[in-house]
Amino acid sequence: MKGKILIVDDDKAHLSMLQTVLKSLNHSIECVTDGEDAIRAAGDNPYDLILMDVRMANVGGMEALEKIKSFNPSIPIVIMTAYSSVDKAVDAMKLGAYDYLTKPLNFEELKITIERAMDHLRLTIENSKLKKKLSSELSFSGIIGSSLSMKKVIAMAKLAAPTGATILISGESGTGKELFAKAIHHNSHQKKNRMVAINCAALNETLLESELFGHEKGSFTGADKRRDGLFLSADKGTIFLDEIGEIPLSMQVKLLRAIQEREIQRVGSDKTISVDVRIIVATNKNLEDEVKKGNFREDLFYRLNVINIKVPSLEERKEDIPLLAQNFLTIFSKKNRKSFKGFTPMAMDALTKYQWPGNVRELENAIERAIILSMGQYISEKDLPLTIMKTYTPENGFLHQISGIGGRSLDEIERIALFETLKQTKGNKTKAAKILHITRTTLNNKCKKYHLKPEDIYDS
Numbered sequence: 206m207k208g209k210i211l212i213v214d215d216d217k218a219h220l221s222m223l224q225t226v227l228k229s230l231n232h233s234i235e236c237v238t239d240g241e242d243a244i245r246a247a248g249d250n251p252y253d254l255i256l257m258d259v260r261m262a263n264v265g266g267m268e269a270l271e272k273i274k275s276f277n278p279s280i281p282i283v284i285m286t287a288y289s290s291v292d293k294a295v296d297a298m299k300l301g302a303y304d305y306l307t308k309p310l311n312f313e314e315l316k317i318t319i320e321r322a323m324d325h326l327r328l329t330i331e332n333s334k335l336k337k338k339l340s341s342e343l344s345f346s347g348i349i350g351s352s353l354s355m356k357k358v359i360a361m362a363k364l365a366a367p368t369g370a371t372i373l374i375s376g377e378s379g380t381g382k383e384l385f386a387k388a389i390h391h392n393s394h395q396k397k398n399r400m401v402a403i404n405c406a407a408l409n410e411t412l413l414e415s416e417l418f419g420h421e422k423g424s425f426t427g428a429d430k431r432r433d434g435l436f437l438s439a440d441k442g443t444i445f446l447d448e449i450g451e452i453p454l455s456m457q458v459k460l461l462r463a464i465q466e467r468e469i470q471r472v473g474s475d476k477t478i479s480v481d482v483r484i485i486v487a488t489n490k491n492l493e494d495e496v497k498k499g500n501f502r503e504d505l506f507y508r509l510n511v512i513n514i515k516v517p518s519l520e521e522r523k524e525d526i527p528l529l530a531q532n533f534l535t536i537f538s539k540k541n542r543k544s545f546k547g548f549t550p551m552a553m554d555a556l557t558k559y560q561w562p563g564n565v566r567e568l569e570n571a572i573e574r575a576i577i578l579s580m581g582q583y584i585s586e587k588d589l590p591l592t593i594m595k596t597y598t599p600e601n602g603f604l605h606q607i608s609g610i611g612g613r614s615l616d617e618i619e620r621i622a623l624f625e626t627l628k629q630t631k632g633n634k635t636k637a638a639k640i641l642h643i644t645r646t647t648l649n650n651k652c653k654k655y656h657l658k659p660e661d662i663y664d665s
């Protein structure tokens with residue numbers, strides 16, 4: 206990333222030398238010789254980075270840093286200081302400096318630091334755009350989706366919500382069927398009254414009948430008092446029957462009667478009770494296939510299938526993953542009292558390339574886990590579950606090469622990472638250091654430690 210850089214240094218010879226070096230890297234350069242001029246220039250211009258000396262005659266770098274950060278906290282500022290003044294650099298970091306370099310400057314280190322700072326700025330901008338897009342996409346009771354498939358489903362749900370019609374929501378487990386049911390209720394004429402929900406697969410037939418329709422005292426063992434069922438609890442509101450495809454045939458008959466007649470009968474009673482309730486059901490099964498197999502009544506299917514809303518899998522709406530991930534980041538950061546700025550590019554790339562067999566629910570769990578375990582400001586690929594990373598091949602390819610690292614020591618893993626990265630860069634240490642996010646000096650030291658010679662690696 207090439208950018209607009211402001212250099213601040215009252216040593217004119219050093220300033221001129223820096224200007225020449227950075228221009229050779231195709232950056233746009235402006236120079237000032239005083240902290241006061243730097244404050245003024247930063248207020249008037251959109252710089253991508255400021256490279257500033259600590260000691261200057263009039264207004265020093267520390268004061269300029271603090272003032273610039275007060276009105277532009279996101280701009281990366283790299284401090285230059287003499288080796289004997291490293292304590293000043295530490296103070297500068299506390300005031301918000303991105304990094305510091307000691308004089309005389311190592312130009313390879315300067316180049317890498319600037320590139321990192323530019324990447325950090327790009328990352329901040331990308332995550333900021335993602336947050337803004339997220340706020341604009343929360344258009345239907347918190348349901349997130351900018352993909353074409355989700356827009357179609359949301360449009361259908363919006364049209365169906367105020368009608369009062371029975372709705373069948375289908376889709377794989379974890380796609381958010383209950384979220385759609387809640388959104389439809391909250392946008393319906395029943396919204397002032399209750400919505401009650403039940404998972405039909407979680408109860409046997411006797412308990413399910415009692416939960417839905419209620420029971421009389423003494424109607425079965427343990428029925429020590431009369432109880433209203435969910436249909437009565439949801440009167441004038443909405444009842445949501447999840448996993449409707451799991452209820453037994455004998456229970457399907459009773460449910461059909463309740464839907465047709467708008468009447469229910471408590472277990473153990475011969476009296477009918479009228480109910481006025483909106484019915485929404487959901488299933489991860491293909492009910493038409495279940496009808497053909499004889500597992501689901503055809504007449505009940507047609508009673509339920511007035512409006513069919515099919516929620517797409519996450520695999521079918523991968524362009525929504527960044528928005529969903531950002532939403533979960535916001536939710537779980539607040540829940541865990543942590544602060545995150547977003548995701549690293551590799552982490553987001555891994556999230557979008559994963560197939561998500563558990564759909565949105567699996568993504569939600571992965572983000573919550575990452576937030577709990579992460580110690581940085583951004584969620585990185587290191588914070589993601591192994592199930593995601595073991596199938597991920599990053600663009601530079603070296604992580605894929607070390608996917609079978611189980612049982613290896615950290616030194617072995619580090620040596621493999623160095624070897625594969627140097628092989629990828631054809632022995633170019635500068636490029637390898639950039640990929641590994643270390644300085645060239647650190648790379649040289651590690652090569653010595655592991656007896657790696659870049660020229661030998663490339664030749665192999």
